[in-house]
Amino acid sequence: MNIVAINSNKIQRKVMNDLKGYWALDEWKIEEFPLPDRRGKIKETKKIVDFNKISNEYIKLEIKYYSFYSLTNEIWLLSSFMEKHFYKMYFLSKFLVEKFPQVTSIIDIPYTTLLDEYKLYLTENNKPLKYPHHRGGEFISPYLGVCKSLYDFFSNYYDERPEHQKDKWNIKRLGIPYNMSRRDRFLNFTSIKFPFRELVKKYVNQTLLIHQQITFATAQNILKKMYLFFDFIVETYPKWIDLQNLQRQDIEDFLFYVRNREMGGKSYTKNRVPSNRHVIECLSNVRRIIEYMQGFEWKEAPKTPVNRLIFPEDFPRREKKNYHEHVKHVPDFIWEQVLENLHNLDSEIARLIVIMEATGFRVSDVCQLQLNCLAYKQDGWWLVGDQRKVNVKEHIVPISEEIVEIVKIQQEYINNHEKKHNNLNQFLFPVLTGKNRGMAFSQKSVTYALNQLAEKYKILDKNGEIFPFKNHAFRHRYGVNLINNGMNILHVQKLMAHTSPEMTLTYAKISDNTLRREWEKVQNSVRIDTTGELIQASLPEQAEENGLELEWIRHNMDSIRLDHGLCIKSPKVSCEFLDYSLETPCIKNNCRSFHVDTTFLDYYNAQISKMEEDIIKYQTSGRIRSIELIQPKLNKYKEIRDSLKNEIGIFGMPKHKREYIGEERKIDG
Known part of the structure; x- marks a missing residue:
């Protein structure tokens, strides 16, 4: 049974208290609809929404309330509600009356039972369970989607427990900062099997809410992999209620288990052979929770110390890809194609992309820029914004007058918008209408817009194929351009708000053209002779004198470079002047x-x-x-x-x- 205990009186009392006036009626007349700007295009034949067709009074109340909530929170337009959603909910109500006539709420029925029975009912009534997607693949039937949405909504609606005690946590109710450019707002613990679900919830509660050692996004990533370990434990030791008896052999068996199970997740990883990265993440999460449990002496913790359970050798090396075969940045010739077609993008998204390219900010940080993000100093204009991933507040980067003008255009657009009152967080790129109003622009919408642009207007790579855009590639582009224009690596590190030079080096790849220019500079050079005099240098001669191949020097310019010149001596040979x-x-x-x-x-x-x-x-x-x-x-x-x-x-x-x-x-x- 559902963990939320409800009864018919509770349903009627809670739902009816929230439905007032027009929304409490069993017939909603279109001409009296109280939200005229949310009507949409309605067929003239549609005059009324009649809830009297739903014979179960309790289900009718729930469907009416769900409709009220979705319309008033700008999730639906009245037109889409009448044309699509209402009929699908009415169809679901007929199923419930026929199969479960005594229910007082949709969540009276265990979800798996409800879903299995409804699938049979849909099939019997010639309703497909999946529909083909126009871009390939399939998507779930809208009938099943409505069923799931209603069930999830009322499971949460009737559940009055604190958020951290539930099996699904809504980030909006946790009282902690989160990335408002993402739309995945839930931490879902249902993938963790009993009896270990409460243990994982306790761990996340401590690290995310109490100690705030991890971010919401990190917690989501942990849950994406953590379930595998507890699946393994439940299958191997079905009587265990804690991890006290965990041994080294169990970790070795778990590694074998992970290696021999297909990767889950999104379409590009699902059904694939587990990668080294996947194995590393699975094992890292196990080590993370065990270290925490043992550090705070939880009674459920393994008795064997974590450093005797998990060894460094257990972590495989991550696969390294050739940078030129897997270009991570947006090359100049691609950016030029984007600029040529920029006018074909939504104007706000176009402005966001230009600012992202010019500043090197992560897409999430551009989406969440404050409306007042410009700062003028004696040396010019700067853009101010938080770098949330590394917890740097009010990071600044210099910007050109052209970028300043683009920011000012966006500021003016927001300040003059009729829905500007919905910009409660004072974002430069806010969502002002719809179910996400008040949040920042979705970073996925930026990626989607770029890839649609590439597909429609044929933005092609050097192989003549459609260029696949990723938002982070613009940050790579920023770092690559700074390095290739000769900026010191430590200055690049500061501009990009990196915590170490190593982080910057992963972005800063020196182009072949830059290497060629540096190589050509070396051809016109001098050396010091034994008397201290400057004489014309011949790099091939010096290479031969020192037993080095000229081609080796060409490809190792950085490793032989000193602050005051080049050392044409093999690094394996000791320097007699040290x-x-x-x-x-x-x-x-x-x-x-x-x-x-x-x-x-x-x-x-x-x-x-x-x-x-x-x-x-x-x-x-x-x-x-x-x-x-x-x-x-x-x-x-x-x-x-x-x-x-x-x-x-x-x-x-x-x-x-x-x-x-x-x-x-x-x-x-």
């Missing part, structure tokens, strides 16, 4: 006149920080020789700093070595 690489002669030559005290501490801290940042940069770009050159200096500076911190005082030669004596003083003087 011992002389300290730049400061006072330190390098142990000068007896050189002293350091604590007043210089800030200088050394700053220099050390700068060198450590440089080493990170060199590591990410594979510049091994640069690290070898800077490391001795860093070590020496740390030695000086640590001596100062330990309050040793003057750092340098001892007094008897430091001071001139006797003949030395005479010579110097």
Whole structure:
């Protein structure tokens, strides 16, 4: 039975209290419809909506209330309600009267029973269970869709428990921030089998609502994979009610289980052989919940420590794809085609896409830009917006006058809109009508619009095929363009609000044209001879002298680059000059006149920080020789700093070595 306990009096009382005036009537006259702007195009023959045809009074009340809710919340137009939805609900009511005449609510019937019986009824009445989709595939019958929608709606409507105790959580009722450019608003725990469902709900409640260690999107991703582990446990140990006896062998068996089950999920992964990424995510979620349970000493936690259950070797390596075979950014020639056809897009979506391309913001952050998102400083205009994924508030990027004008056009459009009162969150790109009013533009609607544009106006890649747009490819484009225009990787990192240079490097792929330009620059170069004189350089000759292939140098320009030139020596060969690489002669030559005290501490801290940042940069770009050159200096500076911190005082030669004596003083003087 349904977990929500209801009775006929409760139904009548709750529903009738919410239905007032026009909506409480059993006949809704079209001419008296109280929402004239939600009428739509209605056939002249339609004069009335008659609920008296529904013989079960309780079901009639529920259908009437659901209709009232959908019309007043702008989910339906009156025209679509009369032409489509009402008849399908009436058909469902006839089924309920015939098969379950005593029900006082649609949720009196277990959902699986209701669905199975209704499918048989539809088949008996020549109603197809699926319809072909115009773009291929099939979609569920609208008759089944209405049945599911009604059941879900009233399951929640009558359920007065706190949201976190339910099996489906609505993000709007949880009181936490969430991505308002997405339309999937529920956390659905029904995929987790009993008796472990409450355990997973407890974990998500703690990490999402109480400690707020994870986001709503992360919680959704966890649930997409977590069910597999508990499916495995229930199948393997049907009598278990906790995980106390979980052993290492169980983890190994689970890995085998995952590897031999088809991937579920969306159409592009369903029925596919599990990828390494899929296996990693499944195992990561298991480790995540076990670590949490053991950390907080839950009684359901495994007795064996998590580091003895799951080992690093259990995680397979993720497959790496050739970047040029799987281009992640929007290339220039594709963007030019978009600009040529921009006028064929909805004007708001066109403005959003241009801003997204110009700023490198994630699509969700562009959709959720505030109406007042422009800032002017002495050096020009900046766009201000939160970077929610990395929790950076009011991140700013410089923008051109042209982008400023586009933002101002959108601001004016929203400020003059007759429904601007629905923009409660003050978005630059809000939804002002319909069931999603008040939310931000849907990021999926942007992708859909771009791909429709590509299909209709033949936006083609280099192979002559329709280019498949993904919103994040515009962020990749931004990073690629900055790198190829010569911007320092750390500056790109700052502009893109990345938490590490490694994140930036995944976006910043140097194009072949840029590599060619850098290669050509090297052809016109100089070198230093053994006497210190500058002479014309020949890169092929230097390569041959050092036993390197010219082609190897061409494809490894980054790894041989130093801040002050190129090192045409194999990274496998030691540099004979590393011992002389300290730049400061006072330190390098142990000068007896050189002293350091604590007043210089800030200088050394700053220099050390700068060198450590440089080493990170060199590591990410594979510049091994640069690290070898800077490391001795860093070590020496740390030695000086640590001596100062330990309050040793003057750092340098001892007094008897430091001071001139006797003949030395005479010579110097």
